[in-house]
Amino acid sequence: MQQRQLEENTVITLVSEATAAPSMHNAQPWRFRYETAEGLLLLRADPERAMPGSDPGNRALHIGCGAALFNLRVAAAHAGLDARTRLLPDPGDLWLMATVQLAEPGGTVTRGAEDDLVRLPPAIRQRHTSRHPFAEKEVPEDLQAALKQAAAAEGAALLFPRLWHVETVLDLVHDAERRDATDPDARQDLERWTRLGVEADIAVDGVPEYAFGPRKRDGKAPLRDFAGRRTVADRGSTTFEHTPHLALLSTSGDGPADWLRAGQALERVLLEATRADLATSLTSHPLESADLRTLARDPVSGAGQVQMVLRLGYGPRGPSTPRRSVPDVLDIV
The missing domain is CATH 3.40.109.10 (NADH Oxidase)
Incomplete structure (x- = not known):
């Protein structure tokens, strides 16, 4: 070389x-x-x-x-x-x-x-997290297979759970939401990394209010409400999909190297999904508590450590979120 x-x-x-x-x-x-x-x-x-x-x-x-x-x-x-x-x-x-x-x-x-x-x-640059409703439309099986292959190429597994397993994951999301409502540490993290009002216009990191998406009036899509109890002007509310298409990204191990492999597999899946005109969003909400995370795994095989829950579908890709400049994160010596 x-x-x-x-x-x-x-x-x-x-x-x-x-x-x-x-x-x-x-x-x-x-x-x-x-x-x-x-x-x-x-x-x-x-x-x-x-x-x-x-x-x-x-x-x-x-x-x-x-x-x-x-x-x-x-x-x-x-x-x-x-x-x-x-x-x-x-x-x-x-x-x-x-x-x-x-x-x-x-x-x-x-x-x-x-x-x-x-x-x-x-x-x-086309990939953005979408916190908007997706169409009630199936993800084709051949595309599911391609996304599974993308995860496997990075040493991970992607599972498209059956409906009854999806319902379990959604229940875990709701449990996580209820816990966060009374957890000052989780609320502190969320408030630290959300940007409201004028701050959203000049932010270089965090989630700005224009990327929160509308409030969920109805539907079952698993979305973290970044506004919490705070008021966000002109946000509105709408109905999300009642049958969200979820995928669980897992690794066989659960240490730092496995997490890094999971991150690479996650991005590979997201980029392949973007190329196929799928909109995507992510949630780790039900995975942030050890007991809930254990329940998220495939109850049939019982194998693998779930690292991320993906929501896939057809809809708007969502806005880009701010990034720090390269000089802020890179040293050349």
């Missing part, structure tokens, strides 16, 4: 694409450091953006960093670069999520498994 130094603008572009990834409450819990001489890009978690009330074990933080890592791999493939990734390379540094060795491929290097990523770059 050729170790010729990359241009600074190339590194900036890679990180810009990486930071378009989803993260819990759009906290963007990542930082990057590019070591020019070695051609090495480090992805670090930012502990100041952790959520001790809602994510005490930092599982969601790892998933967000994993999603950013996948976008970085996609951008590298699009740029014609080889990107050799190591997860958690230093056991003594728990905040170092991954290292990515970047280089232009030599004449004898085979790109291999990363070749199919070159289809995905346009979807990075």
Whole structure:
């Protein structure tokens, strides 16, 4: 592999694409450091953006960093670069999520498994979380199969639960909502990462009020109400789908490396779904309590650790949410 130094603008572009990834409450819990001489890009978690009330074990933080890592791999493939990734390379540094060795491929290097990523770059900027109603329309089986394959390519599994299992997951969402209503720590996390009024117009992170979507007047779609008990002007309410199409993303293990793989699988599924004109939203609400999370797994197989609940369907993709600038998250040395 050729170790010729990359241009600074190339590194900036890679990180810009990486930071378009989803993260819990759009906290963007990542930082990057590019070591020019070695051609090495480090992805670090930012502990100041952790959520001790809602994510005490930092599982969601790892998933967000994993999603950013996948976008970085996609951008590298699009740029014609080889990107050799190591997860958690230093056991003594728990905040170092991954290292990515970047280089232009030599004449004898085979790109291999990363070749199919070159289809995905346009979807990075097209993907937005949608908190709007979806049509009561089935997701075709061949598309479901393609999304399952996308998750499997990153070492995860995607399950489209049957209706009775969907109802169980929806019940767990409601249980989580009731718990949050009386949990000051969860409420503090939500209020810290939501942006109302003028703040929404200048925000660089968090969930701005224009991305909350309408209040749910009727229907069963699992959506976190980011407004809580606060008033949001001109938001309105509407009916959501009564039969939401959910998918459960799972991994066989449940440690930091598994969470990073789950984040990569999640983003791969979301980008493939976006390419297929599906709108998507995510919820970890029923997974933030250990007892509820256990109940979310497939009761038939009992296998796997559920890492995220996806809602898929046909409808508006939702607005883009703000992102920090690359200079705020990238150091080049």
